[in-house]
Amino acid sequence: MSTENSCRDASWRAELRGAMNAKERAAIPRVKMPELDAAYRVTTCSEEVNQGISEEQAVLEATRCMDCPDPQCVSGCPVHIDIPGFIKNIQRGDFSAAAATLRLSSALPAVCGRVCPQEKQCESRCIYHKMKKEPVAIGYLERFAADTDRLSGKTAATKAEPNGIKVAVAGSGPAGLSFAGDMAQRGFEVTVFEALHEIGGVLKYGIPEFRLPNEIVDSEIETLKALGVTFVKDCIIGKTIPCEELAGMGFKGLFVASGAGLPRFMGIPGENLIGIMSSNEYLTRVNLMGAGRNDSDTPVCHGKTAAIIGGGNTAMDSVRTARRMGAERAMVIYRRSEEEMPARIEEVRHAKEEGVEFLTLHNPVEYLGDERGHVRAMRVQRMELGEPDESGRRAPVAIEGAIEEIPVDMVVVSVGVSPNPLIPDSVAGLNVSRRGTIEVNESTMESSVAGLYAGGDIVRGGATVILAMGDGKRAAAAMAESLLSRLTTA
Numbered sequence: 107m108s109t110e111n112s113c114r115d116a117s118w119r120a121e122l123r124g125a126m127n128a129k130e131r132a133a134i135p136r137v138k139m140p141e142l143d144a145a146y147r148v149t150t151c152s153e154e155v156n157q158g159i160s161e162e163q164a165v166l167e168a169t170r171c172m173d174c175p176d177p178q179c180v181s182g183c184p185v186h187i188d189i190p191g192f193i194k195n196i197q198r199g200d201f202s203a204a205a206a207t208l209r210l211s212s213a214l215p216a217v218c219g220r221v222c223p224q225e226k227q228c229e230s231r232c233i234y235h236k237m238k239k240e241p242v243a244i245g246y247l248e249r250f251a252a253d254t255d256r257l258s259g260k261t262a263a264t265k266a267e268p269n270g271i272k273v274a275v276a277g278s279g280p281a282g283l284s285f286a287g288d289m290a291q292r293g294f295e296v297t298v299f300e301a302l303h304e305i306g307g308v309l310k311y312g313i314p315e316f317r318l319p320n321e322i323v324d325s326e327i328e329t330l331k332a333l334g335v336t337f338v339k340d341c342i343i344g345k346t347i348p349c350e351e352l353a354g355m356g357f358k359g360l361f362v363a364s365g366a367g368l369p370r371f372m373g374i375p376g377e378n379l380i381g382i383m384s385s386n387e388y389l390t391r392v393n394l395m396g397a398g399r400n401d402s403d404t405p406v407c408h409g410k411t412a413a414i415i416g417g418g419n420t421a422m423d424s425v426r427t428a429r430r431m432g433a434e435r436a437m438v439i440y441r442r443s444e445e446e447m448p449a450r451i452e453e454v455r456h457a458k459e460e461g462v463e464f465l466t467l468h469n470p471v472e473y474l475g476d477e478r479g480h481v482r483a484m485r486v487q488r489m490e491l492g493e494p495d496e497s498g499r500r501a502p503v504a505i506e507g508a509i510e511e512i513p514v515d516m517v518v519v520s521v522g523v524s525p526n527p528l529i530p531d532s533v534a535g536l537n538v539s540r541r542g543t544i545e546v547n548e549s550t551m552e553s554s555v556a557g558l559y560a561g562g563d564i565v566r567g568g569a570t571v572i573l574a575m576g577d578g579k580r581a582a583a584a585m586a587e588s589l590l591s592r593l594t595t596a
């Protein structure tokens with residue numbers, strides 16, 4: 107990364123600024139993200155594939171932004187980041203102002219710049235699509251601004267004047283972190299309770315370091331600590347501390363951000379064989395417990411022929427991890443076609459570059475074991491696409507008699523998750539949906555139990571980082587208003 111002095115002196119920026127008309131801007135090709143070579147990156151779990159764009163690339167890419175009078179990118183962003191505002195700051199070379207603009211709406215811009223599905227959100231609305239050109243690389247620019255600001259070490263968290271009100275958070279994923287940050291900045295005394303031995307939720311235990319390095323998440327956590335947020339690990343709200351005891355401990359409000367970490371299985375014959383596991387188990391053991399290391403006391407299965415069932419981000423993270431752990435044949439088995447795959451396009455491309463095979467329009471129907479109870483093969487049903495189903499995607503329909511057997515020695519099932527049931531099951535009077543999600547008032551995120559707010563995957567089922575963060579922000583605004591108004595009327 108260039109130094110601040112080189113930024114200030116750079117004549118190329120002065121040349122760009124204001125010196126280009128719309129036609130010239132539109133003629134600039136979209137920046138390409140520098141990436142680690144595929145042959146090298148399958149040898150390392152910890153090195154990030156996307157290397158980040160340079161200052162020169164960022165300013166040039168920012169110059170492509172057309173300053174639309176009614177910027178549709180902003181409405182495509184679930185938390186309505188002032189996208190033209192932060193991009194113009196990059197173009198001006200004021201990277202810390204760009205990061206400050208991002209932080210007004212997003213608690214975790216370095217995370218979102220890496221994992222948000224921009225192609226389906228902000229970038230999908232960019233004016234360039236109308237010109238049949240590639241959109242402005244908003245995600246790459248977001249990551250650039252957040253990283254540059256972080257590495258400058260200049261953005262110190264300013265502690266708010268304490269108001270003496272204690273609030274608790276259950277879960278330290280993006281919803282919990284975003285809520286904690288917003289409440290701390292309003293002067294609340296925030297304690298985040300986390301069931302696991304690491305803070306960060308899916309950002310740590312799910313998404314691998316080759317996509318989101320731990321140091322990025324850790325730096326966000328350090329910022330929260332500097333704001334006065336307390337983190338308590340290995341503490342399960344609803345078990346280690348029952349929810350009803352929190353009031354006795356002085357907490358005036360609870361934000362439940364316990365996520366959707368309960369894996370789903372398909373319920374097909376042979377699913378209990380050794381070597382078959384959920385993606386939650388696989389990724390958590392590799393990412394958080396060092397089970398991928400050869401010297402691990404509890405090593406995870408190192409399959410040579412690995413099948414990953416599903417087509418979402420979790421499936422891609424699992425299959426790419428399996429390749430890195432030594433799978434010579436790593437397959438994604440997905441029952442629809444690639445077009446319907448929910449995974450990010452970039453993840454699918456990266457997986458293909460890394461040698462992953464995609465068996466689309468295939469669905470497992472049975473696993474076969476060897477004499478030791480270890481999976482040795484799977485029977486898969488060939489599918490075709492029928493009419494759209496309730497999800498709006500064309501439904502997979504089995505082709506009669508088209509079943510084949512594929513040898514495998516490891517299977518990771520990644521067909522969705524359900525909300526963690528512990529808190530929904532343990533709080534009297536809490537309204538819970540049939541899917542097990544906590545029901546809330548969407549504008550305040552307050553549940554049917556006064557003072558208990560919820561957000562993120564525990565409310566939405568499996569969703570996205572930015573939606574979880576947005577919920578945390580909304581809940582913080584509403585809880586703060588409610589608690590502070592009580593203080594003034596007391």
Ligand SMILES: Cc1cc2nc3c(=O)[nH]c(=O)nc-3n(C[C@H](O)[C@H](O)[C@H](O)COP(=O)(O)OP(=O)(O)OC[C@H]3O[C@@H](n4cnc5c(N)ncnc54)[C@H](O)[C@@H]3O)c2cc1C
Nearest residue numbers: 277279280281301307308312343364365562563569570571
């Ligand atoms: C492998 C994987 C890859 C993904 N990739 C992407 C992606 O690229 N882009 C994207 O936008 N989204 C992605 N997602 C989805 C995204 O990560 C989630 O939507 C998001 O993390 C939800 O945030 P959350 O804060 O609600 O919950 P989580 O991140 O799940 O955090 C919940 C936390 O609560 C803790 N907890 C649970 N119960 C309790 C309790 N009773 N007491 C205390 N703590 C508790 C859990 O241990 C966990 O740490 C991915 C998900 C997975 C699993």
